[in-house]
Amino acid sequence: MEILKTENLKKYYGKDTGRVKALDGVNLSVEEGEFAAVVGTSGSGKSTLLHMLGGLDYPTEGKVFVAGKDIFSLNETQLTIFRRRNIGFVFQNNNLVPVLNVYENIVLPIELDGEEPDKAYVDEIIRTLGMEEKRYSLPNQLSGGQQQRVAIARALASKPSILLADEPTGNLDSKTSQEVLGLLKLTNSRFSQTIVMITHSETLAQLCDRIIRIEDGKIVKSGGEDL
Numbered sequence: 001m002e003i004l005k006t007e008n009l010k011k012y013y014g015k016d017t018g019r020v021k022a023l024d025g026v027n028l029s030v031e032e033g034e035f036a037a038v039v040g041t042s043g044s045g046k047s048t049l050l051h052m053l054g055g056l057d058y059p060t061e062g063k064v065f066v067a068g069k070d071i072f073s074l075n076e077t078q079l080t081i082f083r084r085r086n087i088g089f090v091f092q093n094n095n096l097v098p099v100l101n102v103y104e105n106i107v108l109p110i111e112l113d114g115e116e117p118d119k120a121y122v123d124e125i126i127r128t129l130g131m132e133e134k135r136y137s138l139p140n141q142l143s144g145g146q147q148q149r150v151a152i153a154r155a156l157a158s159k160p161s162i163l164l165a166d167e168p169t170g171n172l173d174s175k176t177s178q179e180v181l182g183l184l185k186l187t188n189s190r191f192s193q194t195i196v197m198i199t200h201s202e203t204l205a206q207l208c209d210r211i212i213r214i215e216d217g218k219i220v221k222s223g224g225e226d227l
Contacts, residue, residue: 002065003194004030004053004162009062011048011217022048023059024217030162035188035195037205040214046198047166049214053196054164055083067161084113088155088163092170094147096139102126103135106154117157125153128190129183145176149183156187163187165197169204181207 009026012019022045030036040046051057052064055071064071066086074082096105106126107117126132129149139147148168155163165184169177181204187193197208205211213221 001032002029003032003034003067004028004196005065006053007063007065009049009052009064010060011045011052011057012060021217023052023062026062026214026217026219028212028219030194030196032194033188033192034210035185035208036197036210036212037208038196038198038212038214039200039202039205041200044214045217046214048217050164050166050196050198053162054087054089055079081113084109085158086161088158088160090148090151090155090163090165090168092167094139094151096147096150098139101136101138102131102142102150102153105139105150106157109154110158113158118159121159122153122157125156125187125191128186129153143176144172145179148172148176148180152180152183152187156191156193160193162194162196165195167198167200169199169201177201177204 006026006028009023010021011023012021014020026049038046038049052059055064058072069082071079071082097108100108106122110117126135129152131146131149131153134142134146139150142150168184169180172180184195184197185207188195199205212219
């Protein structure tokens with residue numbers, strides 16, 4: 001089942017001769033349970049694409065469907081609620097709240113939404129990510145890799161339709177990067193979690209189900225096939 005789809009997605013900045021085409025007609029489809037990597041050089045449009053997929057920025061033209069919903073047909077309040085309930089984010093900077101412990105950080109977005117966390121599910125995520133012994137630790141007591149595990153757990157806890165990861169290993173050394181990617185793959189298989197990961201690392205991308213290449217705002221290859 002198709003969980004994510006874009007139709008002729010465009011994002012332009014500036015006007016006339018100064019116009020920059022950050023995205024220039026992107027058509028993309030991701031199946032439920034897939035782990036896809038979006039690869040491109042700096043300035044290729046990959047982070048802009050992720051912001052569009054997550055409803056963090058509005059396109060100049062085109063549509064994004066998440067779980068069958070045209071997200072840009074929603075008003076701002078509806079989009080915020082939809083995003084919080086259906087899209088998980090993991091960024092390079094993990095944005096953990098320093099005064100909250102690991103468990104409190106993980107369930108914070110759910111509680112802010114006025115919902116009760118599924119404690120059994122959160123416990124399973126914590127176990128899967130190997131963070132049981134750090135449950136009551138504060139972020140400054142964790143290594144960079146452990147902090148990123150908490151960010152992944154927080155993104156998974158609300159059972160999103162899709163998890164979007166923007167350079168999730170960008171601040172980590174190569175060994176820790178491999179570990180974090182391994183954990184993303186584990187959550188992908190164990191929880192059937194659909195993941196789209198932005199990365200500049202060919203090594204990490206090779207470990208995903210499919211590689212989507214973007215250059216100058218256009219998809220040039222997907223799954224090894226020329227488009």
